[in-house]
Amino acid sequence: LAKTTQPISMDSYEGQEVNITCSHNNIATNDYITWYQQFPSQGPRFIIQGYKTKVTNEVASLFIPADRKSSTLSLPRVSLSDTAVYYCLVGSDSNYQLIWGAGTKLIIKP
Amino acid sequence: ETGVTQTPRHLVMGMTNKKSLKCEQHLGHNAMYWYKQSAKKPLELMFVYNFKEQTENNSVPSRFSPECPNSSHLFLHLHTLQPEDSALYLCASSQDQGAGLDTQYFGPGTRLTVL
Numbered sequence: 645l646a647k648t649t650q651p652i653s654m655d656s657y658e659g660q661e662v663n664i665t666c667s668h669n670n671i672a673t674n675d676y677i678t679w680y681q682q683f684p685s686q687g688p689r690f691i692i693q694g695y696k697t698k699v700t701n702e703v704a705s706l707f708i709p710a711d712r713k714s715s716t717l718s719l720p721r722v723s724l725s726d727t728a729v730y731y732c733l734v735g736s737d738s739n740y741q742l743i744w745g746a747g748t749k750l751i752i753k754p
Numbered sequence: 755e756t757g758v759t760q761t762p763r764h765l766v767m768g769m770t771n772k773k774s775l776k777c778e779q780h781l782g783h784n785a786m787y788w789y790k791q792s793a794k795k796p797l798e799l800m801f802v803y804n805f806k807e808q809t810e811n812n813s814v815p816s817r818f819s820p821e822c823p824n825s826s827h828l829f830l831h832l833h834t835l836q837p838e839d840s841a842l843y844l845c846a847s848s849q850d851q852g853a854g855l856d857t858q859y860f861g862p863g864t865r866l867t868v869l
Contacts, residue, residue, distance in 0.1 A: 648796075676854045687756065687844050687860025688797075731797070735854025740810040742853055744796040 648732045648745035655751045662719045664748050666732030669713045677708060677715045678733040682747070688731055692717065719750075727752045757781040760845050760861035767835065768869050775830040775864045777845030785850035786828040787858065788820060791842040803828060804850055835868045842866070 649667040656662045668677070676695055680688035692699060694706040694715070705718040719726055732745040758779045767773050779786065788800040802810035803822040817839075819831040828845055842863040848856035 652794075674854070678854070678857075680858075686862055687758070687846065688858075689756070689860070690857045693855075693857070733854075737855040740799070740802045740853040742799050744799075746794060746796045 648734050648743050650730075650732050650745040650748045652746070653749040653751070655753060656722055657753050658723055659721055662722050662726070662750060662752075664717045664719075664730055664732075664750065665714055666717070666745055667714050668732070668734045668743070671712050671734055672736065674736045674738055675712075675734050676737060677706070677712075678735065679704070679706065679715075679717045680731045680733060682729045682731065691730075722750075722752050724752050724754065726750065756859045756861065758845060758847055758859050758861035760843075760864050762864060763862065764865045764867075766867045766869065767832070769835060769837070771835075772831070772833040774832065775843055775845075775866075777828040777830075777861055779826055779828075779845075779847040779859070781847055781859060783847040783849050783859070784825055785848045785853070785856065786822060786825070787846040787848075788828065788830050789844040789846065791844055791863070797844070801830075802853070832866075835866075837868050840866055840868045 678693040679691045682688040692704045692706045696708050699706045707716040729747040729749050731747045735742040761776045786803045790798040800814045801820040806822050821829040844863045845861045846858040848858045
């Protein structure tokens with residue numbers, strides 16, 4: 645079963661690009677990688693999902709190397725409102741085996 | 755507003771009490787989930803319902819009892835809980851294309867404290 649590992653916390657400054665990496669060494673062929681954001685007193689919210697290479701949407705990019713054993717969430721030009729906990733999730737497209745990381749607390753400073 | 759509501763938002767109960775958590779989704783989804791979130795730990799998937807049928811039960815103690823009367827409502831019945839059960843309980847729903855591929859929409863959670 646895949647296990648996901650991510651840094652406990654990170655700090656950065658407004659306007660910077662932030663990269664958060666998740667390790668998932670035992671990822672299976674049918675597994676997808678998804679990132680969620682969680683603010684205090686709220687449930688997690690979907691950010692981005694990918695299977696391989698690079699995916700980009702209006703808020704983030706997701707980089708997945710060819711071996712898929714890790715993934716990197718990239719947040720361009722962060723602001724104070726990006727302060728939150730970011731979770732990496734590895735899950736199959738054919739069952740309910742969902743492996744969540746413990747979350748990375750990102751603090752953005754002015 | 756994610757389209758998933760949970761009540762109550764906060765609950766304090768004694769170990770001998772019986773209480774229920776309620777979740778409702780207004781998104782027309784087919785799958786609903788209960789998660790336990792403890793501080794500094796990964797989210798723990800407890801139960802999954804797909805078209806009202808329970809498809810996952812991840813070795814959850816019997817003092818937690820789920821109920822899904824229809825695809826829009828999900829309950830978690832609690833009885834004789836332990837202090838270590840204190841946590842944030844999150845409900846989520848998804849369209850059901852396969853859990854790893856689905857986008858899950860979460861409610862705000864119920865903060866449970868067991869005395």
